[in-house]
Amino acid sequence: MSDIVPVNPVAMTVFIAFFLLVTVVGFFAARWKRGDLTQLHEWGLGGRQFGTVISWFLVGGDFYTAYTVIAVPALVYSVGAYGFFALPYTIIVYPFVFAVMPKLWKVAHAKNHITAADYVHGEYGGKWFPAAVAVTGIVATMPYIALQLVGMQVVIKGLGVSGELPLIVAFVILALYTYTSGLRAPAMIAFVKDIMIYIVVIAAVWLIPSKLGGYAHVFDAADQFFKAKGGPTGIILKPTQFTAYASLALGSALAAFMYPHTMTAVLSSSSAATVRKNAIFLPAYTLLLGLIALLGYMAIAAGIKVHSASDVVPALFGQLFPSWFVGFAAAAIAISALVPAAIMSIGAANLFTRNLWPLMARDITPEKEAKTAKLVSLVVKFGALLFIVFLPTQYAIDLQLLGGVWILQIFPAIVFSLYTRRLNTPGLFLGWLAGIVLGTGMAIAQGLKPVFALHLGGATYPLYIGLIALALNIVVSFVVSMVTPRRAPVPQAT
Amino acid sequence: MKTSEETKHSWLWLVLLIPYVALLWLPFYNDTRPSFAGFPFFYWYQFLWVPLTSLIIYIVYRGVK
Numbered sequence: 001m002s003d004i005v006p007v008n009p010v011a012m013t014v015f016i017a018f019f020l021l022v023t024v025v026g027f028f029a030a031r032w033k034r035g036d037l038t039q040l041h042e043w044g045l046g047g048r049q050f051g052t053v054i055s056w057f058l059v060g061g062d063f064y065t066a067y068t069v070i071a072v073p074a075l076v077y078s079v080g081a082y083g084f085f086a087l088p089y090t091i092i093v094y095p096f097v098f099a100v101m102p103k104l105w106k107v108a109h110a111k112n113h114i115t116a117a118d119y120v121h122g123e124y125g126g127k128w129f130p131a132a133v134a135v136t137g138i139v140a141t142m143p144y145i146a147l148q149l150v151g152m153q154v155v156i157k158g159l160g161v162s163g164e165l166p167l168i169v170a171f172v173i174l175a176l177y178t179y180t181s182g183l184r185a186p187a188m189i190a191f192v193k194d195i196m197i198y199i200v201v202i203a204a205v206w207l208i209p210s211k212l213g214g215y216a217h218v219f220d221a222a223d224q225f226f227k228a229k230g231g232p233t234g235i236i237l238k239p240t241q242f243t244a245y246a247s248l249a250l251g252s253a254l255a256a257f258m259y260p261h262t263m264t265a266v267l268s269s270s271s272a273a274t275v276r277k278n279a280i281f282l283p284a285y286t287l288l289l290g291l292i293a294l295l296g297y298m299a300i301a302a303g304i305k306v307h308s309a310s311d312v313v314p315a316l317f318g319q320l321f322p323s324w325f326v327g328f329a330a331a332a333i334a335i336s337a338l339v340p341a342a343i344m345s346i347g348a349a350n351l352f353t354r355n356l357w358p359l360m361a362r363d364i365t366p367e368k369e370a371k372t373a374k375l376v377s378l379v380v381k382f383g384a385l386l387f388i389v390f391l392p393t394q395y396a397i398d399l400q401l402l403g404g405v406w407i408l409q410i411f412p413a414i415v416f417s418l419y420t421r422r423l424n425t426p427g428l429f430l431g432w433l434a435g436i437v438l439g440t441g442m443a444i445a446q447g448l449k450p451v452f453a454l455h456l457g458g459a460t461y462p463l464y465i466g467l468i469a470l471a472l473n474i475v476v477s478f479v480v481s482m483v484t485p486r487r488a489p490v491p492q493a494t
Numbered sequence: 495m496k497t498s499e500e501t502k503h504s505w506l507w508l509v510l511l512i513p514y515v516a517l518l519w520l521p522f523y524n525d526t527r528p529s530f531a532g533f534p535f536f537y538w539y540q541f542l543w544v545p546l547t548s549l550i551i552y553i554v555y556r557g558v559k
Contacts, residue, residue: 092517217532219534280551
């Protein structure tokens, strides 16, 4: 089967109609819950006033991205059960969110922190370590934004449109309404996006198996397919994959809310109780993600053959759905790229403005701050766009992998600082550095694969590199903090 | 360090660790049987832990409020 499909006018019309709808919503959002958008906490955190329902849509829309919708089924299609680690990952993340993030929200609210690096600055003072935390966040986020573009590119290609122009148009529109409306734009669009994705996935998991002879048959077909394929694939794991699967799930879960976009979404909640309640209700999206992952097996059962595994979802929908629904599904996935891309660029812009810009500028007024953040959000998005247009997609995928390893290294500074006063800047800074160096070195030594085979007492345990690096980071942070003077007490807000 | 209110319920927070044990110890569920509604055990077990985790968090939420 060729990868190039003819343009279907019905699918294309539906796609464009929904895209126009969210564009209008994006610009209209500036007026929603009206605030003074010349202030950074209004532009960049939506005024910290999103209640449980809005936060649920916002975090859901932000955390479960278009790239997820494309990449998770692609991995499941290629290797089977191993690709499912996204499911335990997005389950065990919530007890963590419930226990930790409300504490962070409280401190951030009391001290008007907008970023994770603000929090580190508030706890430890200084400017270089907060700057390192900010750089980590920005660098980890950039390739993530680029991958949202990849997700969008895949669905646009699935509609039969080649070339980069549609992508550029979509991104320019996104950049403009993010500039004018700030976090309110993705918050409002998230409603549209999440509802559309729920409709698509429920329809898909309802209709596709009935066309393919039921779930038992779908799993059988996948089982046969992997038995023929051989290697470390299959509908259950090989015992040698256990530690890799578990450590990827745990490491990803610990990293997930260290990213600037998830942090931004959490801090924009109206209260700590909002964050708590959302930890209860957000797993609904995880069910959705699990079902999305199963699309990989459905593609196998439907006999879909693609050159690049990332095309399986559009190819599956194109084969089994009427054209209007193909357009609707494509729009849902493309809009799923817009929401996180907007929030990621806002999160990165907040970090730059709050934690890097003060190193080089004086006399920062709140107005200048918001103005700079808006401009940086544009720069960040165009950077990601240039990246995708001019460099191979694989670079973005590799960098996003490294980004996950790097962002995990701010975990001790953010999370442990909420619970202990034993850590100090030299310890955390050296721990962070050790983690980044070890993690990057291991990832490069493995040819940019996320897993490293650790030899312990004669046995081999493949483990997620980010987690190994975090372990070193934690040890260094505590040991160095013990042997250096304790930090001066910072008055705690109550 | 902790307020008395927090200490009173501190055991309840440990309940939050259950999903980690249930999902990170693969020998618990890396099997095709028993299957349920066409889903091999590996899949429905993990899906089942989605509502169970919500429930666990809800219990802690009620308990520590």
